[in-house]
Amino acid sequence: MKELIEKIKGSINLSQEAEEHLFSISNKKTFAKGAVLIRQGQNVNKIYFVTGGCLRSYCIDKNGKEYTLQFAIKNWWISDYIAIHTNESASLTVECLKESTVIEFNAKELDGIHALFPEFEPFQRKNLERHMVSLHKRILNQLQLTASECYDLFLEQYPDIEQYTHNYHIASYLGVTQESLSRIRLEKAKK
Amino acid sequence: MKELIEKIKGSINLSQEAEEHLFSISNKKTFAKGAVLIRQGQNVNKIYFVTGGCLRSYCIDKNGKEYTLQFAIKNWWISDYIAIHTNESASLTVECLKESTVIEFNAKELDGIHALFPEFEPFQRKNLERHMVSLHKRILNQLQLTASECYDLFLEQYPDIEQYTHNYHIASYLGVTQESLSRIRLEKAKK
DNA sequence: ATAGTTTCTTACCATAGGTCAATTTTTATT
DNA sequence: AATAAAAATTGACCTATGGTAAGAAACTAT
Numbered sequence: 001m002k003e004l005i006e007k008i009k010g011s012i013n014l015s016q017e018a019e020e021h022l023f024s025i026s027n028k029k030t031f032a033k034g035a036v037l038i039r040q041g042q043n044v045n046k047i048y049f050v051t052g053g054c055l056r057s058y059c060i061d062k063n064g065k066e067y068t069l070q071f072a073i074k075n076w077w078i079s080d081y082i083a084i085h086t087n088e089s090a091s092l093t094v095e096c097l098k099e100s101t102v103i104e105f106n107a108k109e110l111d112g113i114h115a116l117f118p119e120f121e122p123f124q125r126k127n128l129e130r131h132m133v134s135l136h137k138r139i140l141n142q143l144q145l146t147a148s149e150c151y152d153l154f155l156e157q158y159p160d161i162e163q164y165t166h167n168y169h170i171a172s173y174l175g176v177t178q179e180s181l182s183r184i185r186l187e188k189a190k191k
Numbered sequence: 192m193k194e195l196i197e198k199i200k201g202s203i204n205l206s207q208e209a210e211e212h213l214f215s216i217s218n219k220k221t222f223a224k225g226a227v228l229i230r231q232g233q234n235v236n237k238i239y240f241v242t243g244g245c246l247r248s249y250c251i252d253k254n255g256k257e258y259t260l261q262f263a264i265k266n267w268w269i270s271d272y273i274a275i276h277t278n279e280s281a282s283l284t285v286e287c288l289k290e291s292t293v294i295e296f297n298a299k300e301l302d303g304i305h306a307l308f309p310e311f312e313p314f315q316r317k318n319l320e321r322h323m324v325s326l327h328k329r330i331l332n333q334l335q336l337t338a339s340e341c342y343d344l345f346l347e348q349y350p351d352i353e354q355y356t357h358n359y360h361i362a363s364y365l366g367v368t369q370e371s372l373s374r375i376r377l378e379k380a381k382k
Numbered sequence: 383a384t385a386g387t388t389t390c391t392t393a394c395c396a397t398a399g400g401t402c403a404a405t406t407t408t409t410a411t412t
Numbered sequence: 413a414a415t416a417a418a419a420a421t422t423g424a425c426c427t428a429t430g431g432t433a434a435g436a437a438a439c440t441a442t
Contacts, residue, residue, distance in 0.1 A: 059331055067334040069327060085324045091331075114313065121312035122305065128319035133276045135326040136260060140250055140282075142333060143258040143366045147399075166419065175334045180399055182421055338429075357389065371429055373391055 001026060003051045004103055007075055011123045018117040025113070027104040031096045038080050038094040045107050047079040048072075053100025054164040057092045058172060068173035071097075071161055077127070079107070097164045147176045148184045192217060194242045195294055198266055202314045209308040216304070218295040222287045229271050229285040236298050238270040239263075244291025245355040248283045249363060259364035262288075262352055268318070270298070288355045338367045339375045 001023060008014055008022075031037065031053075038044050040060060048055070050072045057078055058068040069092060072078035080092040084107045113120050141150055151174055155162070162170070167185075168178035176184075192214060199205055199213075222228065222244075229235050231251060239246070241263045248269055249259040260283060263269035271283040275298045304311050332341060342365055346353070353361070358376075359369035367375075 059335070061335050065335070067331055069331055082324050082327050085320055114316065118309055118312065121309065121316065125305065125312065125316055125319065128316065128323060129276055132319060132323055132326065133273050135323065135330065136273050138330060139326065140258055140260055144252050144256070177400060368430060
C-alpha cells in the first residue's frame with residue numbers, strides 16, 4: 001500500500017483522513033501466475049493497482065484469437081475500463097503473467113473518493129491525461145509504423161517486460177501474429 | 192459559448208463566478224475551410240471546443256503521408272494533447288474540414304480553472320474517462336477488425352461526417368490507403 | 383461555361399503479413 | 413533425468429493491402 005501512497009504524494013498533498021479512507025477501501029492481494037482477475041463476459045467492479053509482478057488485459061474474438069490491450073507492471077493501474085464506464089459485462093480478461101501483488105479497489109468506492117476527498121481529483125486527472133497521451137501515441141504509431149518499428153518501440157517502452165511475457169502476448173499487443181513477430185526477431189538477430 | 196456552458200451544466204453545478212471566469216478566458220472564433228489552427232512543428236498552447244463545423248487532427252511523416260488521429264464535430268474538444276502534456280512542439284496539425292466555429296482556450300488557463308474552481312474537476316474527469324474508453328475501443332477494433340469492418344464502425348460512429356471529409360481523410364484514420372478504401376467502398380456497393 | 387485543380391477510381395504488380403503444418407526449443411511435471 | 417506440455421521457429425503458400433500510374437469525376441475559380 002505504501003507504493004500507492006508514495007505515488008499519490010508525489011502528485012498531491014494527502015491528509016491523514018484521506019489516506020485512512022483510501023486504506024479502508026483497499027484490499028491487498030497476491031495472485032499466482034495464470035490467475036484471472038477479470039474474465040471476459042462476467043461482471044466487473046474491481047480496479048487494480050499493481051505493486052509487483054506483471055499482468056495484461058486482452059480480449060478474445062469468436063475464433064479464439066487474443067488481442068492485448070495493455071500490460072501492467074509495478075505502479076500501473078489495470079482493469080476493464082470499457083466495462084466499468086459503460087456498465088456492461090467485461091469485454092476484457094485480466095490475467096497475471098507471473099505471480100503478482102495488487103491493491104484491489106471496488107470501482108464505485110474508488111470513484112466515490114473524489115466526492116469525499118476532492119484533493120484526489122488533480123491526481124486522478126493527471127493520471128488520465130498521461131494515459132490519454134500514451135494512447136494517442138500508440139494509435140499514431142500503429143497507423144504509421146511497420147510491425148518491426150512498433151516492436152522496437154515496444155522494447156523501448158517496456159524494457160524489462162520480455163522476461164514475463166510470451167512472444168504471442170507481445171504479438172497480440174502489436175497487432176501481428178506470433179509467426180510474424182518470430183520472423184521480425186529473426187531479421188533483427190541477423191543485423 | 193452557451194453550448195459549452197450547457198454541456199458543463201449537464202454534468203455539474205456551475206456557480207455564477209465559475210461561469211464568468213470560464214467566459215473570461217474563452218475566445219470565440221470562426222475559421223474558414225482549410226484553416227490550420229495548430230501546425231505540426233510549431234508551439235501549441237491552445238485547446239478548442241467545437242461549436243460548429245468539423246476539424247481533424249493528423250500527423251505527417253517524412254514521406255508526406257498523413258495519419259488522422261481524430262475528427263471533431265460540435266461539442267467535441269480538439270488540440271494536440273501530446274504536445275501540451277509533454278511540453279514539446281506540435282506533433283499534430285489541426286485543420287478545419289469546413290468553416291467552423293470554436294471556443295479557444297489557452298491550455299494553461301484552462302488547466303488552471305481546476306485550482307480556482309474545483310467544481311470543474313468531476314466534469315473534466317468524466318470527459319477524460321469517456322475519451323479513454325473510446326480510445327481503448329479504437330485500439331481493440333484496429334487490432335481485431337479488417338479494414339472493411341473498421342470502415343463500417345466508422346460510419347456508425349460518425350454517421351454525418353462523410354459530407355465534410357474526403358475519402359483520404361477517412362482512409363488515414365482507418366490506417367489504410369485511399370485506394371484501399373476505394374476498393375472497400377466498391378465491394379460494399381456491389382452488395 | 384471553361385479551364386484548372388483536386389479527389390476518386392481502376393488496373394496492374396509488389397510485398398508485408400497471415401495461415402497452416404511440421405519441427406525444434408523451452409518449460410513444467412513427475 | 414524422463415516425459416509431457418507449451419511455446420517458438422521455420423517453410424510453403426496465400427491473401428489483403430500497398431505502390432504506382434493513368435484516367436475519370438468532382439469540385440473551384442475565373
